Amino acid sequence: MNKSTDIIVVGGGGSGLALLYALHLQGILKDRQVLLIEAEEKNQNDRTWCFWTDESDAAWQMFSPCVSKVWSKAEGPFEGQQSMAPYQYVQIRSKDYYNFINQALENYPKFERYRGRVKKVSENDLHQVELEDGAKFSSEYVFDSRPPRLAFEDLIWQSFVGYRIKTKQRIADIHSCRLMDFEVPQEKGLQFMYWLPTSEQEALIEFTRFGKEVLSEAYSQALIEDYLKGLGIEDWEIVEKEIDKIPMTKGLSASSRYYSQDEFHIAIGARAGAIKASSGFAFKYFVEHAWKIALALKKQKPIPSLYHPQRFQIYDELLMRLITEKESLIKGIFERLFKRHPLPRIFRFLDEESRFDEEFQIMYSMPWLPFFWSIKESLVDRFKKIFGT
Ligand SMILES: Cc1cc2nc3c(=O)[nH]c(=O)nc-3n(C[C@H](O)[C@H](O)[C@H](O)COP(=O)(O)OP(=O)(O)OC[C@H]3O[C@@H](n4cnc5c(N)ncnc54)[C@H](O)[C@@H]3O)c2cc1C
Structure with a gap:
């Protein structure tokens, strides 16, 4: 089979479907x-996406019908409960997202699907896409979301063991979630718990680690059990598990253009650097990118790359270095961040939408010594790269 078409999207996961x-x-x-x-x-429901949104972002505007739960308040490494306004924390189950998009695609006679694994994308007059089963397709544009190769020195993992649980005991407050609760044992990186009640009888509880070593289920399960006891929940059962890991590295950042791409073969999703190095969040970045690509195609303009502004890449690098090399301090650094700044400011900063004065306030409130150490190490690295020593 050798068929020609206008646009090929490789991978129908998060970013491929967002683009479609x-x-x-x-x-x-x-x-x-x-x-x-x-x-x-x-x-299948192969993942659950959670993110904060102030409803102005493309992710909310395009996919609010798939949102299955909204939390307006949060607890975390700060006193009491905080309102997140103008943000809310929301959940999208991937199965709902896939169904929603697939329904929208159903009635286009010019849209086709092919089930197969892409082996290679090469360039002739048009782009040639070769599959493992021998099929070949060619097209003007190829949007490629195959998973990235991950040979980066700074690579760490956001690993997590998440349980969707059902309990007979009533969950008291289902409008408030717990984000990044660091009051759990700290080992081999930065560890924290998410508590996301979805109804009076159901919740998602997720134990997470930022670190080189990936969490095991046995280790995490014991901590989840203790945590639930602490919440007064003793009688519960698991209805679904989410155990996985997300790469955290600045190596994939779009500005380093890790993947060779030209203006017609464009990386999307994780491959394009959608996963923010210091947080592991990706959903809003790839949806925003998808929207910009569609606008560019419509207006016949050059296709934009996914881009994290340079200064946010530097902040990510400083934080990543502290996470990997100052294990004993990192919990305190994150707690300080959450205690000294309102959530909306932190969200804007993590979304790379903060103003420079807000970033200055955030940097200024960091413990100076480790931060200067991290800056010094980054400069040393840059000199080494330039002078090759
Ligand atoms: C379990 C989990 C939970 C996550 N939760 C969040 C979250 O809460 N918030 C957030 O912002 N981010 C989250 N992420 C990170 C990120 O949003 C997801 O990884 C997201 O799915 C990335 O989108 P993608 O399109 O790059 O990859 P995917 O969604 O994995 O899509 C890639 C697709 O390509 C297909 N594919 C792979 N190789 C080939 C090939 N050779 N040929 C054809 N098809 C191929 C795969 O089958 C897959 O369907 C999570 C990641 C995981 C793994």
């Missing part, structure tokens, strides 16, 4: 031949 939905909203699927190549069936 953006093409649908822009009316592009009516006119152009679009092919989605996906290796898996994708009919």
Whole structure:
């Protein structure tokens, strides 16, 4: 088989489907031949996306119908409960997201799917996409979300063991979630718990580590049990598990252009650097990128790359170095961040949307010695790269 089409999307996961939905909203699927190549069936809830949103971002505007739970207040490494206004913390189950987008794509005669695993994308007059089963497709544009290779020195993992639990005991406050509760044992990195009640009888509890070594389920389960006891919940059962890991590295950052791409073969999703190095959040970045790509296609402008502004890459680098090399201090540093700044300011900073004076306030409130040490180490690294010593 050797078929030619206008646009190929490789991978129908988070970013591939976000792009297809953006093409649908822009009316592009009516006119152009679009092919989605996906290796898996994708009919399971293989992940749950959570993120904060102030409803102005593309993620909310495009995918609010898939949101299954909204929390307006949060507890965390600060006193009492905080309102997150103008933000809310929201949850999207991937199964709902896949169904929602697949329904929107159903009635386009020019949209096709192919189930198979892409082996290679190469460039001739058009881009050639070769699959493991021998099929070949060519097209003007290829949007590629195959998982990235991860050979980076600074690579650490955000590993997590999450349980969706059901309990007979009533969960008291279902409008408030707990974000990054560091009051758990600290070992081999930075560890914390998320508590996300979804109804009076159900919640998602997730134990997370930022570190080189990945969490085991046995170790995490014992800590989850203790944590639930602390919340007064003793009678519970697991209805779903989410055990996985997300790479955290500045190596994939879009500005370093890790993957060779040209203006017609464009990386999207994790491959494009959507995963923010210091937090592991990606959803809002790849949705925003998808929207910008669809707009560019509509207006016949050059396709934009996913981009993290330079200064935020530097902040990420400083934080990553502290996480990996100052294990004994990092919990205190994060607690200080949350105690001294309101959540909306921290969210803006993590979204790379803060103003420079807010970033200055955040940096100024950090413990000076470790921060200067991290800056010094970054400068030494840069000199080494330049002078090759
Ligand atoms: C369990 C989990 C939970 C997460 N939770 C959050 C969260 O709460 N908030 C957040 O912001 N981020 C989260 N992330 C990070 C990030 O949002 C996700 O990893 C997101 O799915 C990345 O989108 P993607 O399109 O790059 O990759 P994917 O969604 O993994 O999509 C890639 C697709 O490509 C297909 N594929 C792979 N290789 C080939 C090939 N050779 N040929 C054809 N198809 C191929 C795969 O089957 C897959 O469907 C989470 C990640 C995981 C793993």
